[in-house]
Amino acid sequence: MLSGIVGAGGLVQVLTELVFKLIRLLLGVGLLLSVLLICANAFGRYVLHAPIIWAEEVLGYVLVWLVYLGAVDVTRNGGHLSMDLITQSLQPGWRRALELLGNLVFLAVCALIIYQAIGTISHFNYYSQVAGLPMNVLHTVIPVSFGLMFLVVVARCIRMLKAEDKAPPP
């Protein structure tokens, strides 16, 4: 395996795979535990007459993490819902130019979200009402996820530009 990691590119690839495996593990376990938690809450309420009072609040936070961290994987696979039929029907040159421009808009949106999140979260010094979880920690999922999406799209742009360099002249 070590022989495969020759250059920095190889190391980056291995690290990237590791990060995505960790994200999938975290989110997969999160979803399965959420199923158990909501069932336990329903059981507790009807059978034991003792619902888990923090269940609903925690499930809401788990969902926020599922959505934003899950979106990093969606970004990596280019799987976001879009209306791409018009761009698909364009000439390859125009299509690539529009794709690159689209990626730049995506990067600008990510940068804005990260910038405003850092400024806003630093003022959060309160805890969730029932479970008592620190809100600034819970909110970090947004800058972290959009930061990862930013890196994914930067890598895609570099790949696109490199492929353009290598492309044979028309």
Place this chain on the structure above:
Amino acid sequence: MIFAVVILPIILLMMGLPIFTVLMASAAVALIWVMQMPIGLIQTTLFGSIDNYNLIAVPFFIFAGAVMTEGGISGRLVDLVLSILGGMRGSLGLTTVGASTAFGAISGSSPATVAAIGGMLYPSLRERGYPESVATALLAASGAIAIIIPPSIAMILYGVAAEESVRFLFIGGILPGLLTALLMGLYIYFTARRLGIREGGSWSLTQIRTVTARSGWALGTPLIILGGIYLGVFSPTEAAGVACLYAIVVTVLIYRDLSLASLWKVTTQSIYLTAQVLIIVGAATLMARLLTIAGVPQTLIAWIETMKLSPWMVMLIVNVLLLAVGCVLDPASAILVLAPILKPVVVAAGYDPVHFGVIMTVNLAIGMFTPPFGLNIFVAQAVFKVPLPVLYRGLAPLILVNLLALAIISYWPWLTLALVHALS
């Protein structure tokens, strides 16, 4: 303002950008440059809009549907519906509609229904003489019933965006969903007669009993979801969670059709699908909030009042708008952006907001199989390898049948609200 909320989104949408990026970029321009509001609103909206108890049902319903598809429950449902309808003319076509309706009662996802039911029934439909155009179009259109029949992810999103009860929306969707299925069933019955399709098979009580026994556990899921919600035992979110656990127990431990490795694969796929749909919620909520602050719904209501439009004309205009939007945009995005704007307009015209939620869902369900951008069309094209013109030919009469259903649902509120009033 018009540039930020109308022209810019259209340009970015045409460029093929992800819908959430389109909404975020446009909302950011409106927020920072036009309205000059604090940008901290972005953080609190992105977090707070997803942190919603009703939305937790979305990953659960997606997960339950995926577990049941992978675990062979859809196959058992098809066998059951076929055994009941087997003796009739057009039985396989009717089974397609019936199985899509039954599958919709556990899945809530339209493209998943086309892929799951279509993968099983398409070869048999062709073998029994259904032309390529009729078979593929029927599968693409039947899949759309899944988002009308509760549980429906589209209705959950409407409930969240318009602040209406998801339980009432689910109850309201039952009769309109069944009406749509009935009209499509009638269409396929008469098409089978016209084409002279004579299908074999006979109706036997013994066979129905055998198949029912074989798929008994599979039928438990719709019973838990629908029975639990309608009898008020569970909230829609709890019903979705219990359905996940039940589906896992049935497919992994009882039927043993789903290995633990496959269960893990289905879990990660469900998270992927959830993120794909719900990432739009944050951006759409921000956009809708800005439009409300800018007074867009009030301006629309004032415009309708000056035009002196009667309620039925308002509904006609809204229906045409939704059909047009449904042809180019997926239901989730359309509902999240338009529901907060259109709900005040139709309520001001005298319509019930739950009724409107069902109307909106039916409209966008039709958009799922309406050319040129209906998502089910592309799923059908990919799964059945059929040329688009052939598919379009088969879809035309089915779109008309569904428009008839939409007209009845829109102008006969009783159909939606009778059960809501009875069960509330």
